[in-house]
Amino acid sequence: CPLTIPGGTRQSPINIQWRDSVYDPFLKPLKISYDPTTCLHIWNNGYSFLVEFDDSTDKSIIVGGPLENQYRLKQFHFHWGAINDWGSEHTVDSKFYPAELHLVHWNAVDYPSFEDAVMEGNGLAVIGVFLKLGARHEGLQTLVDALPAVRHKDTVIEFDEFDPSCLIPSCPDYWTYAGSLTTPPLTESVTWIIKKKPIEVDEDQLEAFRTLLFTSDGEEERRMVDNFRPLQPLMNRTVRSSFQ
Numbered sequence: 506c507p508l509t510i511p512g513g514t515r516q517s518p519i520n521i522q523w524r525d526s527v528y529d530p531f532l533k534p535l536k537i538s539y540d541p542t543t544c545l546h547i548w549n550n551g552y553s554f555l556v557e558f559d560d561s562t563d564k565s566i567i568v569g570g571p572l573e574n575q576y577r578l579k580q581f582h583f584h585w586g587a588i589n590d591w592g593s594e595h596t597v598d599s600k601f602y603p604a605e606l607h608l609v610h611w612n613a614v615d616y617p618s619f620e621d622a623v624m625e626g627n628g629l630a631v632i633g634v635f636l637k638l639g640a641r642h643e644g645l646q647t648l649v650d651a652l653p654a655v656r657h658k659d660t661v662i663e664f665d666e667f668d669p670s671c672l673i674p675s676c677p678d679y680w681t682y683a684g685s686l687t688t689p690p691l692t693e694s695v696t697w698i699i700k701k702k703p704i705e706v707d708e709d710q711l712e713a714f715r716t717l718l719f720t721s722d723g724e725e726e727r728r729m730v731d732n733f734r735p736l737q738p739l740m741n742r743t744v745r746s747s748f749q
């Protein structure tokens with residue numbers, strides 16, 4: 506299968522060198538329409554904490570941007586560091602942010618299931634949003650307040666009526682490139698859409714992420730921090746920007 510990773514040619518994450526990105530005037534604005542009633546639960550899966558959505562209909566979708574058709578929201582999750590000096594997966598001009606949000610979508614027009622889409626070059630679209638230290642983020646706080654209930658691996662709680670578009674900056678500018686999942690199966694099936702503007706969160710909110718555990722209840726505790734993949738070579742890829 507050409508999408509397997511040994512000798513991968515489009516792995517993620519990467520450093521985004523702002524000056525090497527190429528403005529593409531044909532890139533459309535990204536249209537985001539999420540239905541908060543599709544929100545299901547928060548789950549600590551031992552790698553990150555995910556908020557999962559009912560993706561059995563086209564109620565929560567994105568369309569436009571670099572995408573050929575619409576993609577359904579499946580889940581969102583975060584990556585963060587033990588300290589504020591690092592934590593994001595992508596970097597901009599080699600700068601790390603303390604955390605990065607990923608909203609994972611799949612191409613339900615061309616493929617019957619998420620698992621099938623994961624194996625296809627145009628199967629997934631992930632929106633990346635950088636988190637930087639600053640003012641408290643009220644929308645994120647509802648999520649932070651629920652984290653103590655999913656402190657251990659394999660714990661899940663119901664979480665409903667959450668609209669993740671409150672976590673996406675209103676500035677329309679983004680970079681986009683062809684990449685991969687950053688966790689197993691690492692398949693080269695992701696169109697990455699990385700928002701140029703970060704969102705601001707405060708220290709207490711970042712610290713709340715760091716109270717989560719990689720380990721199950723009863724195991725020796727290991728704090729869930731530094732759950733990001735190392736940077737991968739750009740190889741023969743161009744990062745396009747939606748802005749000049």
Ligand SMILES: NS(=O)(=O)c1c(F)c(F)c(S(=O)(=O)CCO)c(N[C@H]2CCc3ccccc32)c1F
Binds near residue numbers: 685690
């Ligand atoms: N950075 S990322 O966007 O590449 C990315 C993750 F970083 C990540 F942690 C996860 S996961 O679901 O927590 C762990 C599964 O590999 C996923 N989940 C995806 C990957 C594979 C898979 C299979 C079923 C449901 C969700 C996912 C993911 F797409």
Ligand SMILES: [Zn+2]
Binds near residue numbers: 582583584687
């Ligand atoms: Zn991710």
